[in-house]
Amino acid sequence: MTTPPASFARDSFTWILGIEDTCVYPVSDAAPPLDEHVLTGHSEKWREDLTLARDLGATAVRYGVSWPVVHTAPGVFDWAELDEVIPFAVDELGLTIVADLVHYGTPRWLTGVFADPGYPDAIAAFARAFAERYRGRVSHYTPLNEPVTTASFCGLRGVWPPRLTGWDGWVAVAVPIALGMARATMALREADPEAVIVHVEASTIVHTDDATLDGHAALLRDVGWLPTDLLIGRVDRSHPLWEWLLDHGAAVGDLDWLLAHPAIPDLIGVNYYPDLTPRRLTTVGARAVQLSYDKWAAGLREALEAFAHRYALPLVVTETSIEGDDALRTEWLSASAEVVRSLAPRLDIRGYTWWPLFDFVDWSWAAGGANVEEFVVERTTANGETEIGPAPPLGDPAEGKTAFLRRMGLVRLEERPDGDLVRVPTAAAARFQELS
Numbered sequence: 001m002t003t004p005p006a007s008f009a010r011d012s013f014t015w016i017l018g019i020e021d022t023c024v025y026p027v028s029d030a031a032p033p034l035d036e037h038v039l040t041g042h043s044e045k046w047r048e049d050l051t052l053a054r055d056l057g058a059t060a061v062r063y064g065v066s067w068p069v070v071h072t073a074p075g076v077f078d079w080a081e082l083d084e085v086i087p088f089a090v091d092e093l094g095l096t097i098v099a100d101l102v103h104y105g106t107p108r109w110l111t112g113v114f115a116d117p118g119y120p121d122a123i124a125a126f127a128r129a130f131a132e133r134y135r136g137r138v139s140h141y142t143p144l145n146e147p148v149t150t151a152s153f154c155g156l157r158g159v160w161p162p163r164l165t166g167w168d169g170w171v172a173v174a175v176p177i178a179l180g181m182a183r184a185t186m187a188l189r190e191a192d193p194e195a196v197i198v199h200v201e202a203s204t205i206v207h208t209d210d211a212t213l214d215g216h217a218a219l220l221r222d223v224g225w226l227p228t229d230l231l232i233g234r235v236d237r238s239h240p241l242w243e244w245l246l247d248h249g250a251a252v253g254d255l256d257w258l259l260a261h262p263a264i265p266d267l268i269g270v271n272y273y274p275d276l277t278p279r280r281l282t283t284v285g286a287r288a289v290q291l292s293y294d295k296w297a298a299g300l301r302e303a304l305e306a307f308a309h310r311y312a313l314p315l316v317v318t319e320t321s322i323e324g325d326d327a328l329r330t331e332w333l334s335a336s337a338e339v340v341r342s343l344a345p346r347l348d349i350r351g352y353t354w355w356p357l358f359d360f361v362d363w364s365w366a367a368g369g370a371n372v373e374e375f376v377v378e379r380t381t382a383n384g385e386t387e388i389g390p391a392p393p394l395g396d397p398a399e400g401k402t403a404f405l406r407r408m409g410l411v412r413l414e415e416r417p418d419g420d421l422v423r424v425p426t427a428a429a430a431r432f433q434e435l436s
Contacts, residue, residue, distance in 0.1 A: 021064020057436030200269035233262025269318030
């Protein structure tokens, strides 16, 4: 067994690549899963993909460990694939793995998903079993990717299981998620004394030009911090959202437990996309909507400074990229890396991740082509007018994946007639190699 190389140290900087790993398996076999490792062909091409990450200069990878697939029943685990992947990445390629334990989905046997009373125990059991098995090869762990996004898709808008809706649904998902992250962190640190916990959260950047929406915009900003505040034991009776949580169904006992058991991560991972993360709150008809817009590098600077100010913990950019042609992706890579470089003298930023290494299949694939995002976009109609509305459907899954490929990777995926997805490095990949 090879000890992973030192990463994320205060006196060094780590260049990271991430492989899109959304893994959502609905409880019913009749509903289509959303497994990006399968959809992108990574489940067959993992040697090629991990080798490419190393060759492009990454010394670490954010890597999903497919909890819904591995944890086949309570206390039962299928480690066969990870038993090949992890030694290859660590021992043969010398990569540090940041193990992404939960990426939007739970095992099918957990019928209530994140709102299931058994969820916190289930993820703690998986975290402990994973750490005990791979301790010495893996030491960096993310208990759950983007809790605020998970609560939106699974609890607020009913897109993914358990398909709850409204703020009551959001709280019914977010509080157990916080309990699960805390319990998993405790289990990881007990099983692996060298554990480095990388808490990964989406940035929330919301403003409005409409004074009547100021209160709603403020709530969205506060909600963006709430899962992390819960995790680290900041939500007491003086917290601005304490009563709001109770009004929407949170149990006092759960909040008190989290307050008494703070789980402080070692690193805060910040996710930011220049044209997707920033939102302008406006109205369409009588409905308040979040309109995405491009805030470019200023938004990344704002996000990093906000996380540093609020939590005073070391930071890592754990996801960033932009959709577009090779030139645009190369431009954003250079611009975002420069923001990190310029902030380094006064903020403790340990690493930078381009996510994803290669293009991925849009989440609407599992929704029959329907758009599933929480934001709306400005678009030009056929007669040249500008309107605000949901992004249009991408296509029909029966016609193949090409229309669903999100061009956000350093490496393009090109679909062959037989459905195989070929990896094609871009100019942005060459730029990443230069920077790293």
